Amino acid sequence: FKNVGGHQGFFLSGIRPAWFMVFRERLRVHPQLCDGSIAAFTVLHNVNCNHGFIYVTSQGFLKICQLPSGLTYDNYWPVHKMPLKCTPHQVTYFAEKNLYPLIVSYPVNKPLNQILSSTADQESGNQIDNDNLSSDDMQRTYTVDEFEVRILEPEKSGGPWQTKATIPMQSSENALTVRMVTLLNTTTKENETLLAIGTAYVQGEDVAARGRVLLYTLGRSDNPQNLVSEVYSKELKGAISAVASLQGHLLIAAGPKIILHKWTGTELNGVAFFDAPPLHVVSLNIVKNFILLGDVHKSIYFLSWKEQGAQLSLLAKDFGSLDCFSTEFLIDGSTLSLVVSDEQKNFQIFYYAPKVSESWKGQKLLSRAEFHIGAHVTKFLRLQMLPALSDRPSAAPAPDKTNRYALLFGTLDGSIGCIAPLDELTFRRLQSLQRKLVDAVPHVGGLNPRSFRQFQSNGKAHRPGPDNIVDCELLCHYEMLQLEEQLEIAHQIGTTRSQIISNLNDLSLGTSFL
Template identity: 85%
Template sequence: MCKRMMLLREGVCSCFLLVKIQIIQTSPFQVSEVYSKELKGAISSLASLQGHLLIASGPKIILHKWTGSELNGVAFFDASPLYVVSLNIVKNFILLGDIHKSIYFLSWKEQVSQLRLLAKDFGSLDCFATEFLIDGSTLSLIVSDELKNVQIFYYALKMSESWKGQKILSRAEFHVGAHVTKFLRLQMFPTSDRTNATPGSDKTNRFALLFGTLDGSIGCIAPLDELTFRRLQSLQKKLVDAVPHVAGLNPRSFRRFHSYRKAHRPGPDSIVDCKLLCHYEMLPLEDQLEIVTRLERLVHRFSQV
């Protein structure tokens, strides 16, 4: 006999049920209710946090502890979000996405049973999906919005631009061209598994984000080491002029952050477009050599990328 615990959500009744599913070889599935509880407002998101159940209900998130017979609230946070649409967890850190007020970065302290706000984005943003992007010891916060953009933020307590850590800072931004509704975090293979890997570039704790969009497409966002990024960025700049584009459209203009009647300060240029880079290997050999020659100092190292 195999037993599993499963959470079911009923948004219409504004309640949630904790049910137990038993799988028996000689009979079909058996489902029995273990616990149910009503809340004020619809449940919009659920997440597991160090053995606790984190529930988002409207503008409030409540952390519950299962005692064996019931769920008891041990902490809550309802400072200013309007309506929570997504929750993501890494260790004791929480990423919260709001329907209009962008993202919030929180931490959970079990010793004092407290959910504490570390930083947030002070701009307005209609979140579609959020997730953590992990690159070794570097933790980034990623969010997709209504205007088909993807932004990457980071928490910098000691930087003056962060207002003593109250504001998260922009690391990169990118226009996908479709509404991203879900990110899936997947661990990457260590770079040492590749031949001719750069010494010291091995990072085993590295994750990529696979995402899906409303138009049916899928994509991936993955971290790069600094040297590889510089090489690919230089190549990308050359390909903008070297490759003929559909209807003569400029890919750099298309990938710029889109804002609707709002002043926007451009973020760092920290993302390379693999869709554009793929055109390089489809070029004739003569054109490839000409582009590489223009890159001067990267000629002898380019084949190692």
């Protein structure tokens, strides 16, 4: 096509349709996953459909479409930028109403006397001595950050997103976490989906840390006045750094404590707590009745919740010191792994094996793999992998889901990556290929990819973990080698070129939620 939405290139139909667009003499590939296999495609341009296109799906549906105008396609993914005019901190998604609650902060100029009065310790009644400050000093303005939670709704036509509601925080109050939680109302015996916000009052090191937990209901989005209504607010000791829902209960990280609450419809009542030595919880993750807790300095803790007896018990922990940035569970069928990223730009994968002698009767989490990302990973998102073509016989219909999950992650330098599980045979084949490619592929800037991906401990004592991760950034270079080199390397590792390409395609298809 010469002009579809102002772009040129070609469209590849078939089982895995994709757009190939040309930008500045560079080809960008964007898969189209929404309608499955596509049988036919052509360009359409008339009064009713300006520079659009028509395609027919394999089910026999004919669709007349246009490309969304607000997207930039000259990237690895189509990108839609939204001006916020403030700093975003954390976002969550409410699928039921298609809303995105977002924590933002923006600078505000305030006079010094107003700042000093808000930082006075209310509990001990300390008053700040202002005698040594002149009136000019008191009237001088200083910049402080004000926080709020915005409820955003995407525009269906691809236009700018709309702010449906705003929840302002109090003076000196920072919103630390926002999460959609499903709680069981013990009065009505019904599940309620609420917006939970955890905050902290930042008033200097001389003031005891306090925070608030806030619960809101999100109503109909067509009435902005009634969209958000507060149903609960309570002040607690310590900063509320993480919240999560656990089998109808609300799990709150308040300072060094983890407290589990039940919801009565008007009150949160504590039913269990965990008081081991975490200093400051940076992330909470839940799978069934298992809890993964990441601490700012004390690495990760693996807990379980038992309804009978109402107790939170520690199953195992990592005994090393690790400055956690983010944590998440990695699920591969019946295998559960614990992933953590750290301050040295690594991530590690642990597992719980109480029957193995090295685990000290189950007290210690064992290392499954480790890898140097080269960037600070601040968020993992668990997504269900799609079935690959080789996972089923040719005559069998394609299952929609698999019992494998991949972790999508975002980093502080703006990059996005993915960790995905592999079966044993494919892993061994790709690991052998990786060892050959270290020598066969020219190194960027003379930097060895094998040494770069080794765990960086910054001088601390660290026992190397098993080498159980393959680097797909290196493996992707295999397809770019000359055909003779591809055949030679495949022969050296005892396989065929078509088998390697098939494995790489299956991995690409399994993670094509990207």
